[in-house]
Amino acid sequence: MIPEMIVSVELMLQSWKKYQAKEIEVSEEFRLLATDIISRTAFAYHDVDENKRILVQDLIDECKTFYIAGQETINSLLSWTVLLLAIHTDWQDKAREEVIELFGHQNPHPNDLSKLHTISRIINEALRLYPPTVAFISRSEREVRLGKFILPANIQLFISNLVVHRDPGIWGDDAHLFKPERFSGEVAKATSNNVAAYFPFGIGPRTCVGFNFATVGAKIVLIMILQRYRFTFSPTYVHSPVINFLLVPQHGIQVILHSLQSDEGPS
Numbered sequence: 001m002i003p004e005m006i007v008s009v010e011l012m013l014q015s016w017k018k019y020q021a022k023e024i025e026v027s028e029e030f031r032l033l034a035t036d037i038i039s040r041t042a043f044a045y046h047d048v049d050e051n052k053r054i055l056v057q058d059l060i061d062e063c064k065t066f067y068i069a070g071q072e073t074i075n076s077l078l079s080w081t082v083l084l085l086a087i088h089t090d091w092q093d094k095a096r097e098e099v100i101e102l103f104g105h106q107n108p109h110p111n112d113l114s115k116l117h118t119i120s121r122i123i124n125e126a127l128r129l130y131p132p133t134v135a136f137i138s139r140s141e142r143e144v145r146l147g148k149f150i151l152p153a154n155i156q157l158f159i160s161n162l163v164v165h166r167d168p169g170i171w172g173d174d175a176h177l178f179k180p181e182r183f184s185g186e187v188a189k190a191t192s193n194n195v196a197a198y199f200p201f202g203i204g205p206r207t208c209v210g211f212n213f214a215t216v217g218a219k220i221v222l223i224m225i226l227q228r229y230r231f232t233f234s235p236t237y238v239h240s241p242v243i244n245f246l247l248v249p250q251h252g253i254q255v256i257l258h259s260l261q262s263d264e265g266p267s
């Protein structure tokens with residue numbers, strides 16, 4: 001899965017060469033990238049045993065689910081993360097130092113992805129402030145006590161992680177600020193022992209099946225961008241997060257790219 005992800009990112013970065021020192025709208029770029037990554041990874045199933053092959057109708061259904069659940073969520077995560085790093089260039093520099101220390105200018109190696117502590121904290125904090133899926137619905141199977149409330153069986157609960165993720169009672173008075181260092185220890189420490197207060201991928205038995213795919217994918221994309229570019233906030237950007245099913249930037253995300261190396265780029 002990782003080699004296919006790397007090919008997709010390389011193709012995107014090839015096309016970025018024409019934006020050197022210019023503004024680029026990354027949100028649309030990441031939408032196309034996410035489509036390409038999912039196409040290359042999820043649907044290359046060609047088992048020699050015909051009985052094990054996926055049925056065409058099942059394949060179509062899986063395609064719909066994965067494209068809908070996966071494409072825009074990854075796009076949203078990458079877009080907000082790039083925006084936050086374009087604003088907080090100190091964190092961008094720290095992330096790049098970590099990348100260069102681990103991978104130099106080579107493509108990322110799967111074995112070392114777990115050593116990316118700074119980038120993991122940045123992704124966690126981006127998902128806290130801008131969770132792509134801001135809310136989801138669960139159903140109570142039986143009567144249940146929730147704090148001072150008794151919830152009857154069979155009701156639908158609208159659960160918003162966005163609200164909980166920004167609650168100063170849990171995260172402190174700086175709940176609205178980008179501070180990846182919150183995640184330098186356990187989630188329990190960041191949430192004052194309310195581990196269930198951080199759930200960008202949902203919670204419980206229906207938690208997101210694409211969690212690993214999305215976080216590994218996001219790390220690879222960020223590593224490969226950071227190796228090649230510094231990016232800064234563009235004055236044309238207008239901050240307008242809107243909930244259009246997912247949390248998206250209404251007017252896209254414009255940043256300025258500054259190339260860090262010759263036209264050849266990393267090998």
Ligand code: HEM
Binds near residue numbers: 071074206213
């Ligand atoms: C940053 C990226 C992503 C975020 C924030 C995210 C978030 C979520 C959330 C909040 C849920 C609902 C969990 C619940 O109801 O408790 C969910 C479910 C799901 N996600 Fe993701 N997701 C992401 C990426 C992906 C990707 C890449 C895929 C597949 C390629 C995917 C596939 C699914 C599927 C199939 C479900 C339904 C699981 C079920 O109902 O059993 N997601 N996701």
